[in-house]
Amino acid sequence: MYGSSVYLTLPLAAVLLAWQIARWLRDRRRLQRVGRALAALPPYTSGHPGPSVVEGTVVSDATLIAPLSGEAVVGYHVVLEARYRQRLRFEPVLQETQIGDLGVASAGGLVEADRTPKTLLLQRSSRRPVTLDELAAPPLSELLRRQGVPARQLLAATRLRLTERTLRRGDRVYVYNGVVRTQLAADGAGRGHRAAPERTVLQTPAQGATLVTDLPPARLPAALGATVALSMDH
Secondary structure (H helix, E strand, O other), rough: OOOHHHHHHHHHHHHHHHHHHHHHHHHHHHHHHHHHHHHOOOOOOOOOOOOEEEEEEEEOOOEEEOOOOOEEEEEEEEEEEEEEEOOOEEEEEEEEEOOOOEEEEEEEEEEEOOOOEEEEOOOOEEEOOOOOHHHHHOHHHHHHHOOOOOOOOOOOOEEEEEEEEEEEOOEEEEEEEEEHHHHEEOOOOOOOOOOOEEHHHHEEEOOOOOEOOOOOOOHHHHHHHHHHHHOOOO
């Protein structure tokens, strides 16, 4: 009976592995197609009517505190993962992306992003193990609370780790799939006959999402495909 169980389990494991690899390849190809479409967007020029790529330097003040490093940043993406007994790899528990006021000094002038949610994909990252005691104290306890993850959910984990990617003032960035519009500044009314000051605002299109990254167009498709591999990282 025991030998028969092992005989049946091995083919099942092979089928599951083959299915996982097929899904991984499918997801990677899909993300690479998205990356190629984003990389093909035209660069931002003043008055361009549709989605474009804004390239420039972050000039915003750092108003957020990154949960892992405690560093003042313009934006961050953090992922908490847990590994449980008899599991081969880490599993994501939560992830959070925060971007404050984002201003980019581009060749076409200062572009200010609106406050709609954006995807943040950055190469620079830091990762380290964390303990339950660390997760019970601020700022990580506040991260768990915001994401609705009770600490007791993590008691069975044998290992915990946190990965953090940060966006800082002075970083070179590319903002993909944003629509640039010219608007009157908030303080532009009631100034007599003087021309009202204008501001250039980057808006997220009604269909799709805006991506903020440090990856230039030539590297974006491969990098997006590689994000699928991160989910299989041990």
